Amino acid sequence: MxxxxxxxxxxxxxxxxxxxxxxxxxxxxxxxxxxxxxxxLVVGTVWLGLYYIVSRCKCMPYFDRTDTFTLKLNNRSPPQRFSILFRDFDEYAMVHVFLWCLKDVMWQEDIAWGYMCIYVPTFILLIDVLYLSATHRGQFMEFAHSIITVLWLLSNGLWAYGELVEDDDSVDITTRHVYSFPSNPTTDTRLHWRYAAGCVFVVALTLVMVSHMAWMVCTHTGVLPLQYGYETLDTELSEELVQAEELDSDLGGYESPKARQSKVVVKGYI
Structure with missing residues (x-):
């Protein structure tokens, strides 16, 4: 840019x-x-690809998804998709970052068919994330973020279409100097895709400001912690730890596998 x-x-x-x-x-x-x-772009995409490959190995440290932040995040998160591949909703939703980078690599290399092949699954994934966040309680910020991301991807696609298909780079330099967003889109239709992308970008940026202002207000007033149910999670996990310790006592000091797992998860959270 x-x-x-x-x-x-x-x-x-x-x-x-x-x-x-x-x-x-x-x-x-x-x-x-x-x-x-x-x-x-290539280095970043390869790095992300390696991250997702390594994160599939549950034996790797720091990839067990039982840290405090993840447990809180997953307390009332939407249901996961493709449980064989993803352990929770957040892992599934964040795949769009890798797809986005891969899509931009195709754009950078002027590979129109490759861009579309990656763009379509990226769009479907984000629409699914938007649907899950819209139909699951306690997902105000996730829902707002999903709308913004979908709009951003839409504007990204409009801009890429103008460059890869309409070839707006072939517009003569004089016309490109005259082009100005939002005051002068010019009469050259090849630049109209870029102008449309700019309009969608503005809408997305407006939603970013509005949603984050609402988020700050809700956080300051204490609405979001109650909404996400962190206090409920604290109580539930504490009760689970007590039950695990009682089970150990009933078994004469023997630590059952279930109790051991509960302790790992709960103490990792607390």
């Missing part, structure tokens, strides 16, 4: 005395940033 900003505003950034030289300089910066972005 920085490279495109320089390219579309080369005269303002590098001076009006020599427009041709300014355009050449802007193109050089664009090409340099494009190369850097390609490497960063």
């Amino acid at each position: 920085i490279g495109e900003f320089c390219l579309e505003n080369s005269a303002e950034i590098f001076g009006n005395s020599d427009p041709k030289a300014a355009t050449v300089r802007a193109q050089e910066i664009y090409d340099q940033l494009d190369t850097i972005t390609s490497y960063m």
Whole structure:
């Protein structure tokens, strides 16, 4: 985006005395940033892919999903999907980050068919997350975040369509200099996809501000902790620990597997 900003505003950034030289300089910066972005996207995507592979190994430390934060998060989370692959809702929902990066790699490399092949499952996944958060109680922030993410993905797709299919990069530099969001979308239809993407971006950013303001107010007033039921979770886990210890006592000091598991989970939370 920085490279495109320089390219579309080369005269303002590098001076009006020599427009041709300014355009050449802007193109050089664009090409340099494009190369850097390609490497960063590939490295980030590979890193995320390795993370998801390693996290499947339950024997790995810090991947048992029994830490305090995760237990609180999962207290009233929506039901998980594909339990063979994911241990809770959050693991399932966060797969969209990996898919998003993979999609952007395809975009960066101008592979239109690859972009669409990744975009479709990413969109389906986020719609499912939106549905689960909308139909499950106590998911105000998750629901708001899901709406914003879906809108962001939609605008991302509109922008990518303009570049990969409509080839808006082929628009002459004069028209690109005239283009301005939101005041002047120009008459070139190839740039209208980018303009539409900008409109959806604005809606998403507005929802970000509104939802986070509501989140701060709810957190300050104590509404969200009650909504997520952390106090209830504390009570339930404490009772489970007592039951596990009573079971040990009844068995004459023998620690049953079930009691051992309860202690691990509960003490990990407390």
